[in-house]
Amino acid sequence: MKDMHCRDVGMNCDFVARGSTEQEIMDQAGRHAQQAHNMTVTPELADKVKGLIHDESSDAHRQSMARR
Secondary structure, eight states, rough: EEEEEEEGGGGGOOOOEEEESHHHHHHHHHHHHHHHHHOOHHHHHHHEEETOETTTHHHHHHHHTTOO
């Protein structure tokens, strides 16, 4: 399973998108950005978010959880 933490994008937000594929996570993150933060997902933002997707068993995931 992979995830992406909204907090890692720089928001003060505990939302976490989870899925088996990058596309599942990007879809969740895009809906969240629009609904919760009134943001338009630009290609630059999408690239940044893609770079923040990681396996839940990774060090990056543990670091994201430690920032809570």
